[in-house]
Amino acid sequence: MSLRTILQLRYVARHRVVSFTPIAIRNFSEDKSGDQHQRWTRNWKITGTMLLGSVLVGSAITDQTKQKLKLSKQERAEPFEAGAKRPDLPTFRAEEVSKHDTKKSFWVTYKHGVYDVTKFLPSHPGGEQILNAAGLSIEPFWNVYGMHKTQEVFRLLEAYRIGNLHDDDVVDHSDEELWVKEPYRDKRLIVHTAKPFNAEIPPQYQAAHFDTPNELFYVRQHMPVPDIEAASHRVRVTVRSSGSERERSFSLAELDKFPRLAVRAALMCAGNRRSEMHEVKPVKGINWAGGAISNAVWEGVSLRDVLIHCGVDIEHTEGQHVIFTGADIDATGVNFSTSIPLHMAADPSSRIVLATHMNGRALPPDHGYPLRVVVPGAPAVRSVKWLESITVSTEESPSHWHQKDYRAFNPSKTWETADFATAPPVYSLPVTSAFCDPQDGDTVRAKNGHILLKGYAYSGGGAKILRVDVSADQGKTWIEATPAAVDPAPHKQHYSWTLWAATVPAPKGQKEVELWVKATDSNFNTQPERFDDIWNIRGILSNAYHRIKVKVQH
């Protein structure tokens, strides 16, 4: 990330502090440290956790406040945002709101709304971190994470409404500055959230290209896209061991002196196909269909080579991790970060690339320009974009994204009982498959009593897809699909997806057909039949059979 961009973001942040309500300013000026910026950073840092925590709000809703949220079908259909003026309620000054900043009386504001959320505190998934928003507007905290702004969360908040904030104290927390530099996106992408930008590739384009065109590659952002100048970009490599710390940094030109490495690899979000799991029982997260996976050739240099060059002992990896940090910054000023075990980086068959190119072209901004680490076979979250630093450490990344997300639980773990500290981080992905063409609900024309199906299959950790089976009669008969495109990668390095095609019978008179698909990989693992027994609070690893219904024209 360029210094220019950092300054720009900080300007935006400070500008917001200045434009805060008098209450907020009073808070800052009362801070004993006297350092407004420090206090602000601390506040946002802690609140960042809360913001992430609020992704978890769904389960709290289910458990604690169901009665408050009995929405009719009509209500659900109407767009609703919290914080409109309510003439039936009393008006409060921001100063009054700010006094309710304890567990015994805890108020927040959102636009014109004043809320007493005291009773909500015990069920806040982020725990006591919510206390940092005491007596303040929650709007700036929510602006960065667009996914908060859902009907459900707005209605939950509104259920705690007690009054209106005085007109003079309402501040415009518009977040446009943060997003003004977002890149142009292809209109064919299916957008789930605009800020941050999360969009999937339409299934027919998955099946149409073995290597997904860059502009159609699905996009998963956690924050605004940083604007980085390649010429001045450097990546820092820090090696921490037994108290000492060595640091080197490389410009892109310096990195380019290492041998070039190109790896064909699919990247898939751990939450791909979450929407199907969501149907069993609601889960929190972007409601991905099957379009959070695409395939590309990633070219750059080998992370392993760079680590060896920096003196990392790749023969002794036990208990060590490689932390990747991106230039994207959350509302708390914390950079996106996650880590992988050092043994993954040390293993030459992992083929981890510090990539500058995607399908022969410079990385697009949405995919990490000018430098992205690509960890083939792992959930895409580990392939950190806009890579700024690499740290070899005895600790995993301390970030929220690493510690509080992308971990696996069984179906009985709730947000209350799930222990993220002991749950295994997801570093590989199970075998999966999906129909791309036709899609659920499509009408297809039968030819000679048969219909043609196309789709993808993928397995993480370098496993190869050995077989794809489809059924048009609910499992009574399985028909082996034909691979349409397979990368001839070496053993244990099968990081691409497999595209397949199959022709199944659609007997005359059959107007609708339910189609199932499942894949088997080179470890002979196959997919579970149903989502029920793999369900998990975060809706990840959603790899049961893909089932669609299509209408048939004869």
Next chain:
Amino acid sequence: MSLRTILQLRYVARHRVVSFTPIAIRNFSEDKSGDQHQRWTRNWKITGTMLLGSVLVGSAITDQTKQKLKLSKQERAEPFEAGAKRPDLPTFRAEEVSKHDTKKSFWVTYKHGVYDVTKFLPSHPGGEQILNAAGLSIEPFWNVYGMHKTQEVFRLLEAYRIGNLHDDDVVDHSDEELWVKEPYRDKRLIVHTAKPFNAEIPPQYQAAHFDTPNELFYVRQHMPVPDIEAASHRVRVTVRSSGSERERSFSLAELDKFPRLAVRAALMCAGNRRSEMHEVKPVKGINWAGGAISNAVWEGVSLRDVLIHCGVDIEHTEGQHVIFTGADIDATGVNFSTSIPLHMAADPSSRIVLATHMNGRALPPDHGYPLRVVVPGAPAVRSVKWLESITVSTEESPSHWHQKDYRAFNPSKTWETADFATAPPVYSLPVTSAFCDPQDGDTVRAKNGHILLKGYAYSGGGAKILRVDVSADQGKTWIEATPAAVDPAPHKQHYSWTLWAATVPAPKGQKEVELWVKATDSNFNTQPERFDDIWNIRGILSNAYHRIKVKVQH
């Protein structure tokens, strides 16, 4: 295999030829080559395929001769062997039988029975190879493969009965000589077939030892156990490439000069838990419960080191295979053999051992004394016992065991439609788990309203077990088991099983409980719920949830 043993087996074989019926001798003497032994060898070689083919007879029964085999419950319960004298039928001389040796009239004998199996020929799974038994006794061909001697096959044969063989022509084909050297076996093993010896470890002993005591390790033999002298044993390493062939051989003392390597690894038969798949729809093979897996420390030298020493280019492995040949010989004189891709042997993380020791002691005869290749993470069939030769070749092993078995098919493939030539050989194993204690049907005593469960979990290819979940309410609630014993192996080298324990509620008044278990491995693959959709003709890769019912005493 020692020369002594080979000579001994050949003596037995020749002795049989000499003691053949006059018809058989006449056939040999008419052979144009004039070389009885050659003819005999050819006969047995071809018939060996037929014998293997007869493992497949079950499907032929189902498809072709159902009406002949409508057995009552009572009939099934009665022990029955073909070939008893039938006073109601005519008597034939062996010479007469021998004339019926064409497809138009095809007779065979078994003890006192004479059979016209002409109509069975088209449905013989081994195809035309059956013709080699034309007009002869089938008994010597069946003696080596004890699994032929089942109620089902005897009754199928008897359905074609036409007469009795004259008393003077009946020969004793007793097979004792072949099996006289079998080692002593622990009486606690659960024997499935005595000749060859196939026996599983009782589940309670699986759970009781992380490393299975040698005498309780499950045994899977294809043939009689060879009797080998370690002092004179040599293993031949042949490297075939572009027309040339280099050969070296090593005594055990010479092998011992390579660096020692010890690997803790479970070995599991690809057919482990076949009996559960069999319940969905019959499959052919030994009816293993969950006891065809055990764990041990294997010590010896690295196959990779030996291959490098022999000049194998382990950087270029594409399209090459390593064929392992054992000293065990089938009825045709063919040694047991199978192969793995060279890339597996070249990968140091595969940790393939030429093992001389098992749990710190010399290999027992049943486990390959004095030398066995152990291929961790692969189905145990690849871990060839009594290793005589290693061949690097551009071809996979041509043996029946490699070409016609241990390959994966979808549930709709039948013996008629399955194409073994294009089906992938099984070189790894999917994630699985099982209860060991209690077992299905046991009565357990609840303590404080809970019962204790123990079991194992395993995944092939070096994947680690990350989680084991059990359910006592048919999947409504999943309880995470606690690892009881886990080997701290490096990344991708997790070749041991995992033993686990779990405590589940058994509420007062509940007299019976159905228990489910499933495991998740480090690629986040998990088990399929049911066997229906992973069913395959050979009953391998049988890894759906393990479900048992136990009675509870409060």
